[in-house]
Amino acid sequence: MRMFAALAMVLVCAACAQPPEIPYASDDRVKRSAYRASGPDTITVITVVSNRTGKGAHTALLINGSQRVIFDPAGSFVNDRVPEQDDVLYGVTPAVLQGYKSAHARSTFHVVSQTLEVTPEQSAVALRLAMSNGAVPRAFCTSATTGLLRQVPGFGDIEQVMFPAQLMEQIAARPGVIEEKYFEDDEGGIVDGIEGIVLPD
Template sequence: MRKPILILALCAALAGCAAPQRPDADPDTIAAVRYRDAGGPSMTLITVVNNRTGQGGHTALMVNASERVIFDPAGSFYADVVPERQDVLFGISPRVFQAYRSAHARETFHVVTQEVALTPAQAQMAYQLVTTNGRVPGAFCANATSSILRQVPGFEGIDVTYYPVKLQEQFAQFPGVETGKYYENDSEDLSAGLEAGNASLNADTGS
């Protein structure tokens, strides 16, 4: 009985790491929004952390390789101008990345970003891994992300975990990691943040 109880507890803790699945975008839609950041090949671990308990609510991974994408396993983020395929968000411009952070940061949660520079080969490997992983079940966001990270050359020491903050702590040990924390004090309702971000991106597109 102990294992089922632990799984139920984990699902409750990671309630933000489970969302209805959206239909996969078609290749032409994805190609139309491709974006590569000029900052060079890199990956950024994104951890949503509860302000009250310090526990993790969600894990995602942004990769800048031949294009910049966010692997958002079982994630809640959506925007009309951001196509998704198999839990990967495409067209991650600075404006879209800010909308992603802003949607998750609220009165009850903040967002930790940990960016590390990669070689082009490492970045492309990470890109291939996230874009071919497939959809992830709810509450498996850190598990899927850690499983991918340990396949990237140089990151084989990552232990697979179900817990976003434990993964965050492991990632912090790698040389050259640049950490940032992002806070907002708006409604604790995630859906409100998602709707606001979607409206903002739509307004920017129309301007």
């Protein structure tokens, strides 16, 4: 039974497959690329969802505090214009965020973004945890994300789960959540999507 559950988890979280080599950005480049979106501090759970089954395939966390980053545990998004350290993408400008969604959305998958307004203290804790978490093993994207969220003040009631849809359902039940869905109808996979992204200098 355990072996079956483990196999199912790997198949469901196929989008968590890490590329062979992930470039590790220098601290200087990360510092220079820092970007903060206007408006209140927020935490956004990003879920890649199958259009065929409705099941989740990947979980990531967009954190907008002193800077905006994507905690992309065991993610496959690699772009030489976007600095990354240990599964954290830095310099997440509107163009980078759009590129991230576009790379994951295609005819077989769409992207669900669930945003919650948080305090500066909450975003600071989430950002610190993401930056200190380290690289995440394949297929543990949701486990890592829920583990991080449970340590953020006000999110201690989040249950530790392994499947993206389970976390998405928990976030949907929280008061004040704003949900958006992003669709594209192109073919191909995430690598094709990444190669097609054009980011401004």
